[in-house]
Amino acid sequence: MAVDTALVPDTGYVAGTAIDPLSHAQRLIRLAVGLVGGTAAVIVGLMVLTDVHAGYRVLLTVGGLALLFMALDNAGKLFRGPLFETGLWLSVIWVALIGLSAAFADFLPFTESRDASVTIFEGTPILKRPDLFSANPLGTDRQALDILGGIVYGARVSLQVSVLAVAIGILVGGTIGVVAGFFRGRLDTGIGILTDSLLAFPPLILLLALASVMDRTPRNMAIALAVLGIPTYIRLARVNTMVFAEREFVLASQAMGASRRRIIFKELVPNVALPIFSYAFIIIAVLIVAEASLSFLGLGIQRPDPTWGNMIAAGQDDFDRHPHLVFAPGIAMFLTVFALNRVGEKARELWDPRQANL
Amino acid sequence: MLRVIGLKLVRLVPVLFIVSAATSLLIELVPGDPILAIIGTEGHPEDYERIERELGLDQNVAARYLDWLGNIVQGDFGEQITRPGVTVADRLKQTFPVTIEIAMIGMGLALLISVPVGTWAAYRAGTRFDRFSSGSAFGIISIPSFLAGLLLVFLFVFNATIPRYGVLVLGLAWSIWLLWSAGREQRGGGGGVIVRIAAAVVVAGLTVWLTNKWPSFPRQGFVRWTSDEGRLENLRSAFLPAVTVALTEIAVFMRLLRGDVQATLQEDYILSARAKGMPPVRILARDALRPSSFSLITLAGVAFGRLIGGTVIVEAIFRLPGMGTLIVNDGVNTGDFPIVQGGVLILATFYVVLNGAIDVSYSYLDPRLRRGR
Numbered sequence: 206m207a208v209d210t211a212l213v214p215d216t217g218y219v220a221g222t223a224i225d226p227l228s229h230a231q232r233l234i235r236l237a238v239g240l241v242g243g244t245a246a247v248i249v250g251l252m253v254l255t256d257v258h259a260g261y262r263v264l265l266t267v268g269g270l271a272l273l274f275m276a277l278d279n280a281g282k283l284f285r286g287p288l289f290e291t292g293l294w295l296s297v298i299w300v301a302l303i304g305l306s307a308a309f310a311d312f313l314p315f316t317e318s319r320d321a322s323v324t325i326f327e328g329t330p331i332l333k334r335p336d337l338f339s340a341n342p343l344g345t346d347r348q349a350l351d352i353l354g355g356i357v358y359g360a361r362v363s364l365q366v367s368v369l370a371v372a373i374g375i376l377v378g379g380t381i382g383v384v385a386g387f388f389r390g391r392l393d394t395g396i397g398i399l400t401d402s403l404l405a406f407p408p409l410i411l412l413l414a415l416a417s418v419m420d421r422t423p424r425n426m427a428i429a430l431a432v433l434g435i436p437t438y439i440r441l442a443r444v445n446t447m448v449f450a451e452r453e454f455v456l457a458s459q460a461m462g463a464s465r466r467r468i469i470f471k472e473l474v475p476n477v478a479l480p481i482f483s484y485a486f487i488i489i490a491v492l493i494v495a496e497a498s499l500s501f502l503g504l505g506i507q508r509p510d511p512t513w514g515n516m517i518a519a520g521q522d523d524f525d526r527h528p529h530l531v532f533a534p535g536i537a538m539f540l541t542v543f544a545l546n547r548v549g550e551k552a553r554e555l556w557d558p559r560q561a562n563l
Numbered sequence: 564m565l566r567v568i569g570l571k572l573v574r575l576v577p578v579l580f581i582v583s584a585a586t587s588l589l590i591e592l593v594p595g596d597p598i599l600a601i602i603g604t605e606g607h608p609e610d611y612e613r614i615e616r617e618l619g620l621d622q623n624v625a626a627r628y629l630d631w632l633g634n635i636v637q638g639d640f641g642e643q644i645t646r647p648g649v650t651v652a653d654r655l656k657q658t659f660p661v662t663i664e665i666a667m668i669g670m671g672l673a674l675l676i677s678v679p680v681g682t683w684a685a686y687r688a689g690t691r692f693d694r695f696s697s698g699s700a701f702g703i704i705s706i707p708s709f710l711a712g713l714l715l716v717f718l719f720v721f722n723a724t725i726p727r728y729g730v731l732v733l734g735l736a737w738s739i740w741l742l743w744s745a746g747r748e749q750r751g752g753g754g755g756v757i758v759r760i761a762a763a764v765v766v767a768g769l770t771v772w773l774t775n776k777w778p779s780f781p782r783q784g785f786v787r788w789t790s791d792e793g794r795l796e797n798l799r800s801a802f803l804p805a806v807t808v809a810l811t812e813i814a815v816f817m818r819l820l821r822g823d824v825q826a827t828l829q830e831d832y833i834l835s836a837r838a839k840g841m842p843p844v845r846i847l848a849r850d851a852l853r854p855s856s857f858s859l860i861t862l863a864g865v866a867f868g869r870l871i872g873g874t875v876i877v878e879a880i881f882r883l884p885g886m887g888t889l890i891v892n893d894g895v896n897t898g899d900f901p902i903v904q905g906g907v908l909i910l911a912t913f914y915v916v917l918n919g920a921i922d923v924s925y926s927y928l929d930p931r932l933r934r935g936r
Contacts, residue, residue, distance in 0.1 A: 260725075398574060401915055402581040404868060437865065444861065494707040498876055501709045514709075521713065525721045535710045543705035550701075553822075 232283045239276025243269045251337060293551055296544035303541050307361035310354075316340050318354030319509045325349065335529050343533045346519060352529070355511035356537045362423055362512050363541070367492035369427035371485055374434035379481055381435075382442025387450060387469055396439065403436040421506050426499070430492050438481065445477045483556040486549025490542045497538060513538045567926060571919035575912070582911040583635075583904060587628040590900045597644040600897040618644060631904055641901040645893070651905040654889060659909060661785055662885040664801055665877065666870045669808030674863070677813045681820030682847050688825050697821060704814035712807040712880040719803060720782045727777045734770025738763040778802075783882035804877045812866050819862055823855035857928055864921040868914040886910065 227235075246269025250262045274291070281289035306313065317323040329349040333341055343352040385396040449455065455472050463471075499505035500514025508515055513534045520530025598614050599606075615621045619630065634641055640651035684693040706714070718726050745759035780803050786796040827833065828851055836846050875887025886906055894903035 260722075394574070398577050398581070401574075401578045401918065402585070404865065404914065404918070440861065440865070444858075490705070497707055498709055502876065502879060517710065517713070524713065524717070528717060531710075531713055531717075535713070538707065539705050539710065542707070543702065546701060546705055 226287075227279075227282075229283070232279045236276050236279040236283065239272045239274075239279065243272030243274075243276055245269070246272060290551075293547055296547035299540055299544040300548060303360050303537075303544075304364065306357050307364055310357045310361055313357065315354030315357065316351040318351040318358060318511055321348040321350060321509075332523065332527050332530075334527075335533065344529050346516070346530055347523065350511070352516070352533050355516050356513070356534050359511050359513040359516060359534065360537070360541065362506055362510065363493045363496055363538075365423045366427045366430065366496050367489045369424070370430040370434060370492050371488050373428065373431035374438050374488070375481060375485065377431070378435040378438025379442045379478070382439040383446050383469065383473060383477055385439065386443035386446025387465075387473060389447075393443075396443075400436045400439050403432075423506065426496060426505060430495055433495070434488065434492070441484070442477055442481060445480060446473055449473055449476045479556050480553075483553040484549070486545050486552050490545040490549065493538070493542055493545070567923055568919075571923060575915055575919065578915050579908065579911055583632070583908055584628060586904055586907045587624055587631070587900065590895065590898065590903050591624045597898045597900075600645045600899075601647075620644075627900070631901065635908070640905040643893070643902055644899045645897050651901045654893070654902065655886075655905055655909055658884055658886045658889045658906075660788065661883055662871060662874050662878075662887065664788065664797075665804045665808060665874055665883070665885065666867065668801055668805035669812065669870060670863070670867055672805060672809040673812035673816055673866075676809075677816035677820060678852075678859075681817040682824050682852060684817070685821045685824035685828060685851075686843060686847055688821075693821075696817065700814040700817045700821075703810050704818065706810065708807055708811055709876050709880060711810050712803070712877055715803050715807055716782060716880070719780050723777065723779060727774055730777075731770060731774045734766055734773070738767040738770070741766065785881075785883045785885075804874075804881045804883060807877050807880070808870055808874065812870070815862065815866065816859060820855055820859060823858055824851050827851045827854050853928060857925065860921050860924060860928070864918045867917060871910055871913060 246265050248269075250264075250266035250269055254262055254265070274295075277295075278289075278291040281291045281294070316329065317327070324345070329341070329345055329351075331345060331347055331349045333339075333345040333349075335342065335344040335352075341351050341353065343356070345351060346355075381396060385393045450473065455468060458468055458472050496505060497512065497514035497517070500512040501518045503515070503518065505514055506512050508519075516534040517531050520527070520534075524531040598611055598618070598620065601614060602610055612621075619627065622630075631641065640655065643649045643651055643654060680696050684696045687693050703711075741759050741763035745756050745763065748759065749756050778799060781800050784800060786792050786800045788794065788797045790797065824847070833846060833850055836850050841850075871886075874883075874885055875891055877883070878885040878887045886909070890903055890906040893899060894906060
């Protein structure tokens, strides 16, 4: 299908009509080149070149992965139509993979990632470099603990904590925010003062205090992070409520004699809830980062339980010579947060009314 | 307007009161004993009691808090418990500028980059520019700041040749691409050939200059603005921390602006402005950015507060003598409550004043909110 690309805006498609800017043959060529070149580069980078500088191997492997992505993208667009979103699907797959492996971590064949006495007994070498075809695919740390296992167990903690915290935050913060935004006046001022106080409070001191009086279990971390998130939800819900309360349909409903409760529950909450919910994935991603930052500072969940944050903090001292200590958990966290953001963006596109009418 | 500002100032008092009272309660909960930090574990129990009495630590929380409050009202922050003779005010004066400088440079960088890029991406939604900038924002937002800090250290301190030659290669590629597109325009009879060639020369020149003068950055430590080593050294030591702080904010602002402006651009009044023949830059700057600035400013306020309170991560990575380090290491960990109280009070005041100013600016930006209050 020959389309003059100069006439079509370079979006990959024209809204509604789905004209593919690339021809069938072009897609097939890209698919083949990506598949062959990418596979070759990854294999050479990971397995063939073993005595070259690690930088070149990383560069080659990343280049190969990019080519493979191109192949996948073209395959998807070829078989599923030009609207196919390869990145989104890969993100969904990654989130599912992380979620499943975190759920079934106990049944997966990892070498020891928690107890250093076991690895000493077994004689696992410390600071082993990543080698995909050994018992420690991503290497070991200073205590000879398996890094891949640590990443998976860390994922379990991160997901538990952040999902729970978001649920608490939406429920509490959203309710207070809608009430404040609707009633305004003194109530709003009072809630505003409380919100300001909570926000003005250095989060770290709050978390430190909470962490020192409570056990640092995932549930308690979730509560602490939810407390941090609540003022943000209050502000979001309040501003949205204020904006919607000015709209004509609320005025119309008032003019028709609707009670305040009816206006809140029938007119405002459905409108405010959707944009707030559509932020949930993104906020889960933010909280994963917050939890990791806490562990990084030594204020979160402690060893022997591995978390992404405490693994990176421990690797920090050696990472000029052993960068895998920082970058292996770092990349896992990055990919998870990235994938959640990507999925969250789609959720906002679908559910946030301001995004939907594009 | 004055009345609104006055009301905001009145509101400052209860917020600060709640924050400082809550702080003293929380410090009470945090383990950490300042007297133990003074006399050490070998100290005699009698000494312990004597010092406790002298410092007034045998009183309960409420009495200590009220004492502190009485002094604060007179402008006296008190002395550090674990280092007698050192006033809290002095410690705050040393550390506050460090934190505020990092936060302000970071915030400035973030706004400077995100506002034009985000707005333009919204205007050119779906183009290569939009896809590239949105994609990068996506990537950047997914990098936690401590990881970004370590990555920057890895690239700019341990392996400075990588970014240096990266810049060289990318810059030269860009200038070659500009030359190539100039050639294409020439053949196609389009304009702007000379501009493109000039741009290519400028880009190539800048690239070579930058690669030649590639600065080295310290792994840790901070040179003060007022020190003898000069402003340049100060900026050199503040650069990596500020970039670390800015990275996330750039991406956050850019995403918000892109989404917001894109939605605004669908409105009828934008269409009418276009129909009147307004140039796009003017429409973007005057009409499209103004409603979006509403949410941008809210977010920037929250972000700045977070930044001030949360630079502790960056301070930990780069070992900077800032407020976060002061409050956590010298204050909370040893139970030195005047430090914590004073530090939190300063941060909270700063934050509340900033957000008050933002609230006032709402009514300036959105006239609909002016009535009703």
